[in-house]
Amino acid sequence: MTAPRHAALAVVVLASGCAATPAPAPALDAPPAAVVRPAAPQTAPARFVFDGPATQGGFLRGTAPRGTTTLTLDGKPVELAEDGGFIVAFDRDAPPEARLAARLADGTTHVQTLRIAPRAWDIERLNVPMRPPAMTTEEFRQRRAGELAQIAQARSADAPARGWRQGFIWPAQGRISGKFGAQRIYRGEPGAYHSGLDIAGGAGTTYVAPADGVVVLAASSPFTLEGNLLIIDHGHGLNSAFLHSSQLLVHEGDTVRQGQPIGRIGMTGRASGPHLHWSIKWNDARLDPLLFVPPRN
Known part of the structure; x- marks a missing residue:
C-alpha cells in the first residue's frame, strides 16, 4: 500500500484564538527552555503561523508570536x-x-x-535475519x-546549521x-518499524545532501546494521x-551544502541489496522523508 501523500498544511492561528493567561510559576521538574532574544517586531507576527504536514511522521515550520521568549511542545523546549x-x-x-506554548516577554502565554x-x-x-548470522547474540x-x-552522541550535537529552514531535495x-x-x-521474527526511506539507486551511485548541514558522524568502519553510516545535522534538532x-565522501566536522555529493550507494551492514536508507529525526521523533521532498513524476 502506498503511504498517503500529504499536501502542505497552512495553519494560521489568530491572536484572539490563543489563550492568553498569566504565566504560572515554573514546576520544579519542568524541563529548561532555551531563552532567546524576543523576535524583532517588524519580522515576527502577533500570532502563530505554521506551514507543513501536521501528521504522524510530519512536521511544521513556523513563526512564534511577537515577543516570544520561550517555546515548548508538550512541555519540552523548542529552539x-x-x-x-x-x-x-x-x-x-x-x-x-x-500542545504548543509560547511564553511572551510581557508574562502572558x-x-x-x-x-x-x-x-x-x-x-x-x-528474508534476512534479525542480526548478522556470523555473530552470536x-x-x-x-x-x-x-x-x-556513537549514534546518540552524534544526534545530540547542536550545529549552527540552517538546513532546517530549506525545502529538502x-x-x-x-x-x-x-x-x-x-x-x-x-x-x-517481528522487528522495529522501518525508520526511513529506501531508495534503490544502484550500487556506486553518488548521493547528495538534501539540505545544508554539518557532518556529525562519518563511520570509520561499517556498523553491524547500518554499514558505512553518515549523519548530518541540519540545525534546530533536525x-x-x-x-x-x-x-x-565527507568527514566529521565538514560543512555541506544542499546538492553536494556526500557518499555512494552500497549494501554494507544489514542490507538485502544495494540501496540508500535515508532517515530523518527531530530530537527523539522519527520522521517520514517523503514529507520533506517534492513529489516525483
Whole structure:
C-alpha cells in the first residue's frame, strides 16, 4: 500500500484564538527552555503561523508570536531563531494532539493545540535475519552498544546549521524499495518499524545532501546494521542519517551544502541489496522523508 501523500498544511492561528493567561510559576521538574532574544517586531507576527504536514511522521515550520521568549511542545523546549522561526515535528506513533506554548516577554502565554492526523502503515517481510548470522547474540550486544553510543552522541550535537529552514531535495534518484513506518518481519521474527526511506539507486551511485548541514558522524568502519553510516545535522534538532554506503565522501566536522555529493550507494551492514536508507529525526521523533521532498513524476 502506498503511504498517503500529504499536501502542505497552512495553519494560521489568530491572536484572539490563543489563550492568553498569566504565566504560572515554573514546576520544579519542568524541563529548561532555551531563552532567546524576543523576535524583532517588524519580522515576527502577533500570532502563530505554521506551514507543513501536521501528521504522524510530519512536521511544521513556523513563526512564534511577537515577543516570544520561550517555546515548548508538550512541555519540552523548542529552539527559536532570532526572527521567531522554529520547527516542530511528530513521531511515527505521535498521539492525535500536541500542545504548543509560547511564553511572551510581557508574562502572558499563548497556547495552541495541534491536531496530528493519523496514518496507516505497511507490513514488510524480509528474508534476512534479525542480526548478522556470523555473530552470536552476546557478541552482537557488546558491539552494538558501542555503535549506539556513537549514534546518540552524534544526534545530540547542536550545529549552527540552517538546513532546517530549506525545502529538502532528493538525495538520490531510484525506485522506492522501502517506506517509512512499515514494520519489518525478519524470517518470521517481528522487528522495529522501518525508520526511513529506501531508495534503490544502484550500487556506486553518488548521493547528495538534501539540505545544508554539518557532518556529525562519518563511520570509520561499517556498523553491524547500518554499514558505512553518515549523519548530518541540519540545525534546530533536525538531522539526516544515510545507511549502507559503499563509500563516504565527507568527514566529521565538514560543512555541506544542499546538492553536494556526500557518499555512494552500497549494501554494507544489514542490507538485502544495494540501496540508500535515508532517515530523518527531530530530537527523539522519527520522521517520514517523503514529507520533506517534492513529489516525483
